[in-house]
Amino acid sequence: METLVINHTEERIWKILEEVYDPEIPVLSVIDLGIVRSVNTNNDQIEINITPTYSGCPAMDVISMNIRMALIQNGFNDVIIRQQLSPAWTTDWMTEIGKQKLTSYGIAPPVSKTFDKEYFENLVVPCPLCRSKNTRMISEFGSTSCKALFQCNDCLEPFDYFKCH
Amino acid sequence: MHTQSTEGNVIHLDHALHLADNSLIMGHRLSEWTGKGPTLEQDIAITNISLDLIGQARNFYQYAATLSESKNGQPATEDTLAYLRDAHEFKNLLITELPNGHWGKSILKIFFFSTLQYFVYQKLIYISDQQISAIAEKSLKEIAYHVRWSSEWVLRLGDGTEESHMKIQEALDDLWPYTGEMFEPVDWENGLYSGEKGLQSIQEDWTKKVSEVLKEATLTLPDADTWMQSGGKKGVHKEHLGYILTEMQFLQRAYPGCEW
Numbered sequence: 001m002e003t004l005v006i007n008h009t010e011e012r013i014w015k016i017l018e019e020v021y022d023p024e025i026p027v028l029s030v031i032d033l034g035i036v037r038s039v040n041t042n043n044d045q046i047e048i049n050i051t052p053t054y055s056g057c058p059a060m061d062v063i064s065m066n067i068r069m070a071l072i073q074n075g076f077n078d079v080i081i082r083q084q085l086s087p088a089w090t091t092d093w094m095t096e097i098g099k100q101k102l103t104s105y106g107i108a109p110p111v112s113k114t115f116d117k118e119y120f121e122n123l124v125v126p127c128p129l130c131r132s133k134n135t136r137m138i139s140e141f142g143s144t145s146c147k148a149l150f151q152c153n154d155c156l157e158p159f160d161y162f163k164c165h
Numbered sequence: 166m167h168t169q170s171t172e173g174n175v176i177h178l179d180h181a182l183h184l185a186d187n188s189l190i191m192g193h194r195l196s197e198w199t200g201k202g203p204t205l206e207q208d209i210a211i212t213n214i215s216l217d218l219i220g221q222a223r224n225f226y227q228y229a230a231t232l233s234e235s236k237n238g239q240p241a242t243e244d245t246l247a248y249l250r251d252a253h254e255f256k257n258l259l260i261t262e263l264p265n266g267h268w269g270k271s272i273l274k275i276f277f278f279s280t281l282q283y284f285v286y287q288k289l290i291y292i293s294d295q296q297i298s299a300i301a302e303k304s305l306k307e308i309a310y311h312v313r314w315s316s317e318w319v320l321r322l323g324d325g326t327e328e329s330h331m332k333i334q335e336a337l338d339d340l341w342p343y344t345g346e347m348f349e350p351v352d353w354e355n356g357l358y359s360g361e362k363g364l365q366s367i368q369e370d371w372t373k374k375v376s377e378v379l380k381e382a383t384l385t386l387p388d389a390d391t392w393m394q395s396g397g398k399k400g401v402h403k404e405h406l407g408y409i410l411t412e413m414q415f416l417q418r419a420y421p422g423c424e425w
Contacts, residue, residue: 055304056192056220085224086299088306139206140314141213149206165306 013039013046013071020070024059024144027105030067034093037084045078046071051089053165054145091165103128108150108161125161127152137161176294177353178232179256182246183398184297185225186257189247190406191278192218193413194265203268210314214275217307222247224300248417252406259397260343262406269322269329270336276315277340277375281347282308284370288363316378323382334384341386345393347371 017036022028030036030050037049048067052060064081071079091110099109108128126133132154139149140163147160195215202208226243233241260278265271286308289301322329348368379386396402416423 052303054217054220055224055307056216056218058216085303086295088299088303139210140310141206141210143209145213145216149209 009041010039012074013041013048013076016070016074017048017067020063020066022059023062023066024146025102025105025107027101028098030063032095032098032101034091034095034098035063035089044076045080046076047080047082049082049084051084051087051093053089057145059144089165091162094162102162106159107147108159110162110164112164125150127155127157128159129157130155135159174293175232176292176297178229178236179353181225181229181232181297182254183256183353185222185229185246186255187261187278187282188218188225189222190255190257190409191261191274192216192222193409194261194263195271195275197265198271207268211271211275214311214314217304217311221300221304221307224303225297228296228300244417248414252402252410253400255402255406255410256398256400257406258343258346259394259403260340260346262397262403262409263340263343264405266336266339267332269318269333270340272315272318272322273333273336273340275311276319276378277344279308279311279315280371280374281367283312284367284374288367319378319384320382323379323384330383333382337379337384338387341391342394345391346395346397349393349395349398351398 014031014036017039018029018031020030022030022033033053035050035053037051038047040047050060050064050067060083064083067081068079071077094110102109106128108125111123111125123137124133125135125137127135127150130152132152134153135150136153137148138151138158142149142160146162146165148163149158150161151158192215195211195218198208198211198215200208202211223243226246229246230241230243233239233246258278260274263274265274283305286301286305290298290305292298319333322333324330348364348371350364354364376386
């Protein structure tokens with residue numbers, strides 16, 4: 001019986017985490033981003049392992065704080081949040097729902113599965129606004145560590161692309 | 166995990182500090198470009214690189230702090246290591262503290278340094294210190310971007326206009342004497358890289374990659390017997406580091422323990 005109770009708590013916590021959003025891309029939850037590695041409960045103590053996206057991403061500290069706040073609001077006061085570096089985070093861990101949310105928010109989601117040598121040569125990023133595949137990269141670096149800057153050659157709108165990582 | 170390496174050989178504290186100091190000083194220097202890049206996109210690019218480097222430095226410092234505590238028995242944090250050590254205690258390569266100079270010179274600095282990081286971290290991911298290997302694995306994804314971006318710029322400037330070619334060739338001649346130190350072994354590096362030829366094989370890979378790009382950029386490599394500067398790894402620095410630290414450490418020196 002006890003295991004069932006613990007699982008129930010963990011389930012609740014995963015649900016709560018679905019409501020914790022990335023401060024830089026407020027449509028994506030930490031679950032959508034794929035940064036939550038594990039949730040463990042030990043009596044009243046909750047331990048959460050998260051994987052940072054980029055080493056210098058300033059959102060990570062805010063995300064840790066927001067996770068803590070969300071759990072406290074739900075009555076979980078004893079929370080340990082650990083950062084796990086290896087295996088390194090990859091955009092492959094982003095959920096399909098997350099990718100759809102990105103598109104409707106106007107950010108092109110990562111297009112290929114893994115980061116490989118041919119990645120840049122064959123990179124075709126569809127415009128999140130008009131869906132045209134006739135787009136070009138303006139800059140490999142964008143407004144946050146995780147994004148590159150693109151422009152659509154058809155509708156002419158500039159847009160962010162969430163880089164494959 | 167975040168705070169400790171559970172098994173295997175632990176890297177020498179000075180080596181962890183060297184990796185951290187390299188990234189911090191390089192990142193801090195590049196951050197001086199904020200708001201001054203030649204175009205908005207490139208301003209964003211160079212400051213993104215700076216941010217990656219400072220993030221990597223934080224990971225190394227957090228780990229170095231645990232090593233420092235167990236070695237010296239004194240409390241240490243990423244902040245005390247970055248803000249409360251003096252110039253002679255920093256072990257960064259001299260090239261990281263050199264002033265940025267013009268755009269082409271900064272580009273070349275990034276190209277030389279990122280290419281070094283790339284080959285060094287390729288070795289670090291296989292060492293038995295799990296925390297260092299995890300940081301290296303994480304950082305490599307970012308570094309690959311830095312190498313790619315900077316080598317494209319080296320090509321553009323070297324094989325560009327007469328003026329851009331002249332300026333980056335000049336920068337190359339200026340910076341070359343600072344590349345020898347990268348491969349000069351110091352005692353705390355001994356035995357870390359697999360095989361006795363560790364640093365030597367890094368040097369071979371680095372020289373091959375760098376020569377290829379410089380050649381394609383129509384630039385002339387300085388003489389192989391160029392006299393090389395050294396000292397950074399042993400804490401003997403140029404005057405530049407003092408100025409960087411004076412600015413970077415001011416707040417903690419003037420208001421010890423200040424938080425915001």
